Structures are given as structure tokens and as C-alpha cells.
Amino acid sequence: MAVRALGQFAAAAPVAVFPAVGPGLRSHVEDLALRAEVELVETPRHANVLLVAGTIPAEHREALARVHDQLPNPRATLRWGAEAGRDEGGPGDPVPRLVALGRELLLGERPSEAPLLADEPPHPWRGRGDHGQGGEGMMGGTPYGRPMAMTGDDLRDGLALDRLEFTIGPFFPHLPPGLVLRLVLQGDVVQETEVVSGPYPQPPASPLRRISRLLRATGAPSLAERALRLAVAEPEPAARQVAAFSRRLRQALPPALENREPLAIEHLPHLLPGMEWGRAVATLAGLPAPLFALSAFAPSPIAPSPIAPQPDSTPPSEGSWP
Amino acid sequence: MLQLLTLFLVFAGAATAVLLLPVVAGALDRRPRSAPQGAPFLGGGTPATHAWSRVHVRYYTMALVFIAFEMEMMFMYPWAVVFVAEGAKAMAEMGMFLVVLSLGILYGWREGVFRWQ
Numbered sequence: 001m002a003v004r005a006l007g008q009f010a011a012a013a014p015v016a017v018f019p020a021v022g023p024g025l026r027s028h029v030e031d032l033a034l035r036a037e038v039e040l041v042e043t044p045r046h047a048n049v050l051l052v053a054g055t056i057p058a059e060h061r062e063a064l065a066r067v068h069d070q071l072p073n074p075r076a077t078l079r080w081g082a083e084a085g086r087d088e089g090g091p092g093d094p095v096p097r098l099v100a101l102g103r104e105l106l107l108g109e110r111p112s113e114a115p116l117l118a119d120e121p122p123h124p125w126r127g128r129g130d131h132g133q134g135g136e137g138m139m140g141g142t143p144y145g146r147p148m149a150m151t152g153d154d155l156r157d158g159l160a161l162d163r164l165e166f167t168i169g170p171f172f173p174h175l176p177p178g179l180v181l182r183l184v185l186q187g188d189v190v191q192e193t194e195v196v197s198g199p200y201p202q203p204p205a206s207p208l209r210r211i212s213r214l215l216r217a218t219g220a221p222s223l224a225e226r227a228l229r230l231a232v233a234e235p236e237p238a239a240r241q242v243a244a245f246s247r248r249l250r251q252a253l254p255p256a257l258e259n260r261e262p263l264a265i266e267h268l269p270h271l272l273p274g275m276e277w278g279r280a281v282a283t284l285a286g287l288p289a290p291l292f293a294l295s296a297f298a299p300s301p302i303a304p305s306p307i308a309p310q311p312d313s314t315p316p317s318e319g320s321w322p
Numbered sequence: 323m324l325q326l327l328t329l330f331l332v333f334a335g336a337a338t339a340v341l342l343l344p345v346v347a348g349a350l351d352r353r354p355r356s357a358p359q360g361a362p363f364l365g366g367g368t369p370a371t372h373a374w375s376r377v378h379v380r381y382y383t384m385a386l387v388f389i390a391f392e393m394e395m396m397f398m399y400p401w402a403v404v405f406v407a408e409g410a411k412a413m414a415e416m417g418m419f420l421v422v423l424s425l426g427i428l429y430g431w432r433e434g435v436f437r438w439q
Contacts, residue, residue: 020366043363063366069358119356122368146372161378165370172365180367187378 007107014039015102018047018071020064021177022054023200025081027209028091029053031232033225037099042173044070048102050077051094059197060170060178065116067171074105074112154186155274161186167196174217174285176200181268190280193272198265206231208242211249217285218278223252383435390426394419 016039019029029051033040041047044067056064068077078101081091104110149162169180178200184192205213212227230237230245272280362369379385397419405412430436 045363060366066358066361066368067363067366069356070361070363072359115356115358117358119358121357122361146370149371149375151376159378159380162375163371164375166364167367167370168364170366172367175365187380 011103011106015049015098016041016047017049017051017098017102018044018067019051019053020056020067020171021200022052022056022082023178024202025053025091026177026200026202027205028081030209030212030228032095034228034232035095037095044068045072047071048075048105049098050075051098052077052079053081053091054200055082057178057200060180062117063170063180068113069115069117074108074110076101076105076110076113152186152191154189155191156189163191170197170200174213174281176202176284179265179284183272185277188277190272190275190277193269195265195268208237213285214282217282220252223248383430383433386426386430387435390423390430394423 014037017032018041019032021029029040032038032051044050048071050068050071052064068075078094078097080094080097101110105112149164151160152163153159154161164185165183166185167180167182169175170178175181176199179198180196182192182194182196183190208227208231212224212231215221215224215227226245226248230242233241268284271283275283362373398416401412401416
């Protein structure tokens with residue numbers, strides 16, 4: 001009885017959705033953040049429903065399955081706009097189906113989805129040595145088939161730190177969907193970057209929308225939502241509102257975020273190393289040219305030109321990187 | 323005797339709670355833990371290195387200098403109160419203490435703690 005009442009109570013809350021965004025639907029998924037019935041969450045661990053937007057390319061199916069299995073039970077998947085992404089009418093509204101799915105899950109009317117990947121450790125235990133570490137003393141070895149991180153000289157100040165190597169993406173929030181990076185971190189400083197696969201093609205986004213992405217990545221969700229509301233305003237936001245928002249931005253943002261060169265995917269291996277992780281994510285958040293968009297927006301807030309969409313392919317400028 | 327009994331009862335209650343609570347938590351926990359759910363969330367990516375890794379204690383130079391100077395002052399205030407009464411003995415004791423601490427300062431100096439960056 002009490003469990004049933006709790007289920008009713010939980011089902012009345014906004015449904016927690018983790019989006020895995022495919023080609024062409026990034027803006028559509030972002031707009032769901034403005035809907036009261038849906039809460040877009042940052043990790044699958046906080047989600048009830050996995051929203052697969054668009055057609056995920058075959059090489060990222062395993063990554064999608066991994067994200068799917070990381071949703072806690074009970075969980076459900078909604079495939080949205082797989083064929084309709086390029087249609088004239090857009091992909092339709094997923095919110096009623098999301099709400100229905102979340103409600104059925106929480107009231108126990110719908111079974112949880114089975115995992116897609118095998119329930120076994122990716123690297124089984126093959127330990128040897130005193131503590132099963134397989135190496136010499138406390139250094140090296142490959143416990144569970146993964147090598148232990150070894151030290152290397154840090155870019156920041158030369159201290160020898162453990163090099164943590166991993167791939168991130170294609171569905172990491174704030175990063176452009178489809179972007180897969182192989183990264184080496186020491187502490188929170190990026191040491192090496194390699195682009196495994198580039199972002200999915202997306203229609204051009206307005207500067208206000210890119211500012212919204214950047215703000216969300218820097219941990220300012222309410223400002224990001226305000227920018228998004230201005231970005232989706234029809235036919236266009238009132239100049240008074242834009243001016244007020246621009247003033248608020250300049251109060252809130254550090255000056256270092258303005259006046260940067262345009263950014264292209266080829267620059268990442270040279271640009272990211274030496275950055276701290278949070279700054280790297282903020283840089284990647286609105287690829288391409290998130291900071292360019294911001295500086296174009298801030299100095300002349302009332303001029304109509306920054307509101308017009310800009311082409312998503314900014315020409316790379318050679319030799320202008322610090 | 324009554325105090326001993328109270329102590330025993332408190333100890334027994336604490337031990338029961340410690341032993342019982344994990345059992346209760348396990349009984350209420352319905353989350354099936356699978357291997358994919360145990361992996362870190364990297365947006366579909368995977369780690370290439372094992373999670374056993376060491377973190378550099380970057381603040382250790384500051385900690386060294388803090389202990390060298392702060393501990394010195396902490397003991398010198400009470401020492402100054404009894405110095406007149408104790409005389410040469412207190413002087414010798416504090417001298418030995420300061421020698422040990424100054425070794426730490428010399429070590430830090432050699433490691434470049436006092437170099438402004």
C-alpha cells in the first residue's frame with residue numbers, strides 16, 4: 001500500500017530522461033529542457049528513460065548499449081525521430097510518450113528492459129603477485145586485464161603523476177554528440193587528445209543556442225535555460241530581453257571566456273593539452289566556435305545580426321593557437 | 323557495577339546495530355548490480371587504465387612549511403612562560419626541538435619550497 005502510494009507520488013514527478021543524441025537532432029533534444037514534464041539528466045544513473053534521438057551509426061551501437069545498461073532498473077528506451085530527422089515536419093513530440101513510459105515504469109505496469117551487454121567484467125581477474133596486482137611491488141601490472149596507470153611528467157609543472165587514459169563519448173553530456181575523444185589526464189589536466197570520431201552533422205545553431213550550451217557546460221543551468229528561451233522565441237526575442245540577458249552574462253562570465261578565435265575539430269589535439277578538465281569541456285561544449293559566438297554576442301547585444309544562424313563550418317585559422 | 327552493566331548494554335546495542343544494519347540494507351536493496359553498471363560513465367567510452375591509481379599530494383610542500391613554522395610557534399608560547407623558572411634546561415630542550423624542525427626547513431629549502439613561482 002505504502003509502496004503503491006510512493007509509486008504514485010514518484011510518477012507525478014517529471015520523468016528523468018538521459019538523451020543519446022544522433023545526427024541532426026541536437027537542438028530538438030535541447031529544447032526538451034524547457035518542458036516541465038521532462039527532466040534531462042546528466043548521467044544514465046539518474047535516468048528512468050533512455051531517449052535515443054535519431055539514427056545512431058553502427059560504430060556507436062556498442063557505446064549506446066553500454067549507456068543503456070548503465071540506467072538503473074526499472075528502465076525503458078524510447079527511439080525517437082529515427083527516420084523523421086530530415087523530414088519537413090520535424091521528428092514530432094516525444095514528451096507524451098516519455099511521460100507515459102516513466103509513469104508505467106514507476107507504477108510497475110511495465111517490466112524493466114533486460115541488459116544488452118553480457119553481465120561479466122570486461123576484463124576478468126588474472127591477478128598474480130602478493131596482492132594480485134600482477135606487477136612488481138606497488139608499480140605496474142594489469143589487474144583485471146587493464147594496465148595500472150604509470151607516472152609521466154605533467155604538462156603543468158613537471159610533477160610525475162599517474163597518466164589516466166580513457167575514451168569519452170559519443171554520448172557524454174555537454175560534448176557535441178558523436179564526438180569520441182581518446183584522452184590522457186593527469187589529475188585534472190589534459191595531457192594528450194586524439195579525435196577518434198568527429199561530431200555528428202547538425203543543422204546550424206544560433207549564437208544564443210550555442211551560448212546556452214556553453215553556459216550549461218560551465219555549470220550555470222538557469223542562465224543556460226534563459227539563453228535557450230531567448231533562442232527558441234518566435235519570431236525572435238524582444239531586443240529589451242536580449243539586452244538584459246547580455247548585461248547579466250557580462251556580470252556572470254569571466255572576461256577570459258570572451259574574444260577567442262574560432263575553433264575547429266582539427267585543432268583539438270593541439271588546443272586541449274594543458275587545459276584543466278572543466279575548461280576543456282566548456283571549450284568542447286559548443287563546437288564549433290562557442291567562444292567566438294559569445295564574443296560576437298556580447299559587445300553589441302541589440303544588433304539583430306548575432307541572432308541570425310551562422311554556418312556551422314568555421315574556417316580553421318592556422319597558427320593562431322596559444 | 324551498575325556503570326559496568328550500562329557500558330555493556332551500550333556496547334551490545336552498538337554491536338547489534340553494526341551487525342544488523344548491513345543485513346537490513348541488503349534486504350531492502352533491490353538493485354541488481356551488473357558488470358556494465360559497475361563501470362564508470364564516460365558517455366559510452368571505456369577506461370584504458372585500471373582504477374588503482376595514485377594522486378599526487380600537491381600541497382605537501384605547504385604542509386611541510388606549515389608544520390615546521392606553526393609547530394615551532396605552538397610549542398614556543400608555553401615554553402616562554404616556563405623559561406625563566408626552568409632556566410638552562412628549558413633552553414637546551416627547545417634548542418634540540420628547533421634543530422629537528424630546522425632540518426625540515428633545510429630539506430624544504432633544498433626542494434625549492436621557498437622559490438616563488
